[in-house]
Amino acid sequence: xxxxxxxxxxxxxxxxxxxxxxxxxxxxxxxxxxxxxxxxxxxxxxxxxxxxxxxxxxxxxxxxxxxxxxxxxxxxxxxxxxxxxxxxxxxxxxxxxxxxxxxxxxxxxxxxxxxxxxxxxxxxxxxxxxxxxxxxxxxxxxxxxxxxxxxxxxxxxxxxxxxxxxxxxxxxxxxxxxxxxxxxxxxxxxxxxxxxxxxxxxxxxxxxxxxxxxxxxxxxxxxxxxxxxxxxxxxxxxxxxxxxxxxxxxxxxxxxxxxxxxxxxxxxxxxxxxxxxxxxxxxxxxxxxxxxxxxxxxxxxxxxxxxxxxxxxxxxxxxxxxxxxxxxxxxxxxxxxxxxxxxxxxxxxxxxxxxxxxxxxxxxxxxxxxxxxxxxxxxxxxxxxxxxxxxxxxxxxxxxxxxxxxxxxxxxxxxxxxxxxxxxxxxxxxxxxxxxxxxxxxxxxxxxxxxxxxxxxx
Numbered sequence: 001x002x003x004x005x006x007x008x009x010x011x012x013x014x015x016x017x018x019x020x021x022x023x024x025x026x027x028x029x030x031x032x033x034x035x036x037x038x039x040x041x042x043x044x045x046x047x048x049x050x051x052x053x054x055x056x057x058x059x060x061x062x063x064x065x066x067x068x069x070x071x072x073x074x075x076x077x078x079x080x081x082x083x084x085x086x087x088x089x090x091x092x093x094x095x096x097x098x099x100x101x102x103x104x105x106x107x108x109x110x111x112x113x114x115x116x117x118x119x120x121x122x123x124x125x126x127x128x129x130x131x132x133x134x135x136x137x138x139x140x141x142x143x144x145x146x147x148x149x150x151x152x153x154x155x156x157x158x159x160x161x162x163x164x165x166x167x168x169x170x171x172x173x174x175x176x177x178x179x180x181x182x183x184x185x186x187x188x189x190x191x192x193x194x195x196x197x198x199x200x201x202x203x204x205x206x207x208x209x210x211x212x213x214x215x216x217x218x219x220x221x222x223x224x225x226x227x228x229x230x231x232x233x234x235x236x237x238x239x240x241x242x243x244x245x246x247x248x249x250x251x252x253x254x255x256x257x258x259x260x261x262x263x264x265x266x267x268x269x270x271x272x273x274x275x276x277x278x279x280x281x282x283x284x285x286x287x288x289x290x291x292x293x294x295x296x297x298x299x300x301x302x303x304x305x306x307x308x309x310x311x312x313x314x315x316x317x318x319x320x321x322x323x324x325x326x327x328x329x330x331x332x333x334x335x336x337x338x339x340x341x342x343x344x345x346x347x348x349x350x351x352x353x354x355x356x357x358x359x360x361x362x363x364x365x366x367x368x369x370x371x372x373x374x375x376x377x378x379x380x381x382x383x384x385x386x387x388x389x390x391x392x393x394x395x396x397x398x399x400x401x402x403x404x405x406x407x408x409x410x411x412x413x414x415x416x417x418x419x420x421x422x423x424x425x426x427x428x429x430x431x432x433x434x435x436x437x438x439x440x441x442x443x444x445x446x447x448x449x450x451x452x453x454x455x456x457x458x
Contacts, residue, residue: 040081057171070140076417110139126210129154145195152371165205169443214277233297247371254365261324339403340412374412
């Protein structure tokens with residue numbers, strides 16, 4: 001591997017859009033969570049698919065690793081350059097290329113963030129639905145098969161990406177899928193690339209589904225005395241088929257953190273946050289039916305919000321919960337982990353996790369997109385106490401093992417990265433080796449985000 005040879009060849013193409021400055025390298029080697037910094041040897045800032053293809057082909061020739069980088073919001077060390085090499089930052093590839101309002105789709109570059117995309121769509125009456133909380137790039141969301149608060153109604157990235165343009169390890173540019181809403185033509189290469197975390201190719205363009213802005217929106221929150229009651233209420237609501245746009249859960253510890261962080265005065269007990277989309281009459285009927293169901297499970301202080309500013313304040317509290325939890329323990333780092341289980345096993349999974357954390361020496365608020373069985377623990381660790389990190393890792397391991405025992409997955413949306421490699425064989429068995437064979441076929445020199453997703457050499 002020789003990064004200097006790569007830089008020499010790429011200099012005429014990219015000029016000053018290649019950086020080896022220490023701040024740039026440090027910024028692209030860090031992580032939102034507990035992983036140590038692993039900076040690349042250089043960072044490139046391409047503006048076109050052709051430039052990405054030249055970068056990747058050159059790196060492949062010299063055996064230099066390539067790591068695609070979006071907004072850097074991933075939580076399992078996905079973008080850490082653990083083998084060094086070249087990070088390709090998509091920040092300059094951030095345009096919306098086309099909107100087809102009649103077909104309800106848009107063509108975008110990977111560096112466009114979801115908030116910027118929706119800002120550009122405002123005048124069309126359409127919106128892009130996937131909302132993971134963070135203002136992630138659309139390309140990064142595709143690479144990690146992201147989901148979020150609206151998944152229960154609108155689906156994950158898997159359900160909302162029609163087609164991709166992808167640069168392969170040898171520099172070839174392929175297109176997967178079309179703007180048609182279905183196809184029986186060949187292998188589903190779009191689905192293969194979604195969630196591949198940059199290990200099979202570099203996404204340079206996406207065609208995404210859009211949805212119509214609802215006529216009316218109603219949001220609300222309700223309190224419960226016990227976490228088990230809140231989770232059981234979610235299961236009952238889901239099983240009735242009530243069409244919710246979002247249904248989120250915060251335990252008492254998370255609510256306390258949000259109060260302290262935002263100045264809110266929410267009762268510090270387990271809460272559900274919910275939202276309905278539809279007609280004015282429809283959302284009123286849905287909200288009333290929701291109230292009836294959750295009251296049977298002891299819901300208290302049921303509040304509704306129909307004004308835009310009130311709904312925004314409500315969901316801002318939820319979206320800032322991660323930062324609120326970090327602030328609740330001054331100087332803490334978060335080991336943030338997620339699992340997903342069948343909805344009928346959600347209460348058992350959450351209760352056992354809560355008891356496990358309560359018996360440990362560290363705090364760990366729980367929150368999540370419980371409408372699809374996905375929840376998160378933010379395990380708060382004092383960086384000066386190495387023993388606490390080991391406790392957090394042990395708690396996270398038991399969460400993963402618990403999810404598998406209950407018929408679920410070790411991650412519903414954060415992905416594998418480095419953090420969950422150890423559970424891939426337990427979840428997938430021989431299928432993990434099939435993934436490795438696909439990786440070898442598409443990337444024989446293992447330059448694309450090495451150290452992630454598949455079985456590692458040795």
